[in-house]
Amino acid sequence: MNGPGQHATRRLAIAAVVLLVVAVLGYAYASPYIVLDRLKRAADARDAETVNAYVDYPALRVSLKQQVTELLMRRIDAQKHGNPFAVIGAMIGAALIGPLVDAYATPDGVAAILNGMPPRGQPGERPPPVGPSGGTTGGEAEGTASTAPSASSAPSGPPTTQTPTAPATPQTPPEAQTAPPQPPQTTAGYRGLNEFVVTYQHGVGDTRYAAILRRDGLFSWKLSAVDLNG
Structure with missing residues (x-):
C-alpha cells in the first residue's frame, strides 16, 4: 500500500511538471517579443554580432528586392499619366535596387527598419543613421548668442532722439525648428504559429509597413522579411 508520504511526493512531482510546462x-x-527587444537594442548600439544572430540576411535580401520592386512598379503605374520626370526617377530607382538592398541588408539597415525608416525606393537611397536612442543622428541647430551691449558698456552722454521702429517679428525657437521626428506607433503580434509581425505607422493616414520575424527553432526568431505594401 502507498503511504501518505508517497501520495504527497507524487502530487509534488505532478505540480512541478505542470509548472514546468x-x-x-x-x-x-x-520569445518573439524578447528577441525583438534584443535585436532593436543591438541594432541601435551597432552590436553587429548580436544583430547577425537575429537576422536571416539571405531571406531579408530576397524580401527587400521583391518589396522595393513592387513599390517602384506601383509608383510608375500611378505616375505614368502625370509627371514624366517622376516616372524617369522611378525607373532609375528600379535600376538601383541592388545597391539599395545591399545597403539595407546590414546592421545599419536593420536599425533603420526597426526605427520606422524603411526603404522608400529613391535613387541612391541608404539607411539614415540611427543614434543609440533610436532617433536619427545629425547636427542640431544652435541658437545665435545675443550681441546686444550691456548697460555698463552703453555710451555716456545726453540722450538723442531716435525714430521709433516696428517691433521685430518673433522668431521660431531653434528647438522648434529642429524638433526630432516622433517615433512611429508600433503594434506587434503573431500571424500564425511561426510568424511574428511588427507594424509601424507614424500617424493616422500615414503609410504603414511591417517587419516580419520567423521562428528559428522552438524559442528563437529571426528578422526575415519586410512588407512595404502597408
Whole structure:
C-alpha cells in the first residue's frame, strides 16, 4: 500500500511538471517579443554580432528586392499619366535596387527598419543613421548668442532722439525648428504559429509597413522579411 508520504511526493512531482510546462509555454509565447527587444537594442548600439544572430540576411535580401520592386512598379503605374520626370526617377530607382538592398541588408539597415525608416525606393537611397536612442543622428541647430551691449558698456552722454521702429517679428525657437521626428506607433503580434509581425505607422493616414520575424527553432526568431505594401 502507498503511504501518505508517497501520495504527497507524487502530487509534488505532478505540480512541478505542470509548472514546468506552463513556464515553457509562457516563454515560448513571449520569445518573439524578447528577441525583438534584443535585436532593436543591438541594432541601435551597432552590436553587429548580436544583430547577425537575429537576422536571416539571405531571406531579408530576397524580401527587400521583391518589396522595393513592387513599390517602384506601383509608383510608375500611378505616375505614368502625370509627371514624366517622376516616372524617369522611378525607373532609375528600379535600376538601383541592388545597391539599395545591399545597403539595407546590414546592421545599419536593420536599425533603420526597426526605427520606422524603411526603404522608400529613391535613387541612391541608404539607411539614415540611427543614434543609440533610436532617433536619427545629425547636427542640431544652435541658437545665435545675443550681441546686444550691456548697460555698463552703453555710451555716456545726453540722450538723442531716435525714430521709433516696428517691433521685430518673433522668431521660431531653434528647438522648434529642429524638433526630432516622433517615433512611429508600433503594434506587434503573431500571424500564425511561426510568424511574428511588427507594424509601424507614424500617424493616422500615414503609410504603414511591417517587419516580419520567423521562428528559428522552438524559442528563437529571426528578422526575415519586410512588407512595404502597408
